[in-house]
Amino acid sequence: MKKIFLPFGKISKQTLIIMIVLQVIVTLLVWQTTSDGLIPKPGNVATAFGQLLTTKLFIDNMFVSLALTLKAMLYSIIITLVFAYLSVIPFFKSIAQLIVKCRYLTLTGLIFIFTLLTKDGSELKLSLLVFGIVPFFTTSFLSVIINIDKQEYELCKTLGYNNWQTLYEVIIVGKADQVFEILRQNFAISWLMITMVEGLSMSEGGIGTLLIKYNKYNDITNVVALQLVLFLIGLCFDWLLGLTRHWLFPHSKLKQEVAS
């Protein structure tokens, strides 16, 4: 019992599960007792959540959002990898660093420019998402490259590798598993942006459009239920990406086990 309050204390899996279940129950109880007329009670949210999952409107909108997010993530990771790999070449280093700094730009201020540059709503949403995601992906991947152990490069040198072979072995092959980790860590950002971007072009629908509609009519119960769905999808992707990483790159699992 003392261990759960001890810094760096190690607890069994069973204790962890019991602790999480208890924390969830306490949260629900606090929620149930403190929520008034405006904030929906957990029971109402659960009912709305169940109903939402069975409606065609929700399923259609969910697929629209998922498809757009996955497409944006795919484009973003390709752009990120190209610039991150090139960042070890002095000529491209400054470009990669500029992309990193672009994360301070707000998407709202760029909507008009992107509207002029794109031909339809779909393209506008995708380009805004990619523009928003790439700086975060690049920041994460450049940090991976910067923190590469010097010995990895030295081992390449002792094996007689030239600079291109070293780039391929240490960064492209050696850090391939990190691409999945970056996707996993930054999926939350993409998911956060999708709801905002979808509000710009509502004709195609999406989770963002649904959220705006429910908010407009003060349907807080459905808004919270929708948030719950977003949260669970996020967790699901987190788990799936972690699983894929360990399956494709078994050493990443070993590394994690050694670290823990």
Next chain:
Amino acid sequence: MTTCIKKEILLKAENINLSYDDKIILRDINFCIKDIVRMDVKQGQVVSLIGRSGIGKTQLFKILSGLQKPTSGTVKLHNNQTVKAGDMGVIFQNYYLFEWRTVYYSLLLAAKQNDVLKGKEKETIEQYAADFNLKDELKKYPQQLSGGQRQRASIIQQLLKGSDFLLLDEPFSGLDVCMLDKVTNLLLQVSTSDELKTLIIVSHDIITSVAISDTVLILGSENGKPGATIKKEIDLIERDLAWKKDIKQEKAFIETVEEIKDCL
């Protein structure tokens, strides 16, 4: 005394100096390693570079391996070419291996760098793995290996690369008595695998290093002079202390160890 002759120069360090800003780390390092020829034995060379912790051994190690450029001076090999990264086999203190490659693939990458092994990489790897008792570990990742297995994998990797020189940074550090014997036997096995095979062991473990060496170079600082230099070179063949089993008990060996300690 064991009869042998020293023939051509295999490695020559000339006037090596290293300084950072105004701080002199290494000063006037000069030594050479010659090919030792013994009748009926494929006798490689084992040179120990001994010095106190923090004296600059690792810097000299990196200069010898071509990983670091000295402020002035050169390290030349027998073909009179200045040493560059990749010319020497280097085994780092923590036996670093690519964490994302299996042992087999790591060895294959090294073998592919060696033109002599072209087309017979797989057989050579299997042969080395059998010789070094690492056959069952070929499909494993470095994280799954013990310290001793990692060390052997590192040595095989550098041997497959085909360099005549093998530089080892503190190979005896942190080993228990049992492992220490295994490692020294392993190094002796490597040193007698080829006539030109030359091991340069950088260590502060005097007894173990001297016991398997034919030459000892002592890196230390001289009174009143900044930076470390080669203070003394001891020819263990001359003293009849090279290539002998159970040498550690001999009086001359104990005296030599004391002489080295006094010099540090």
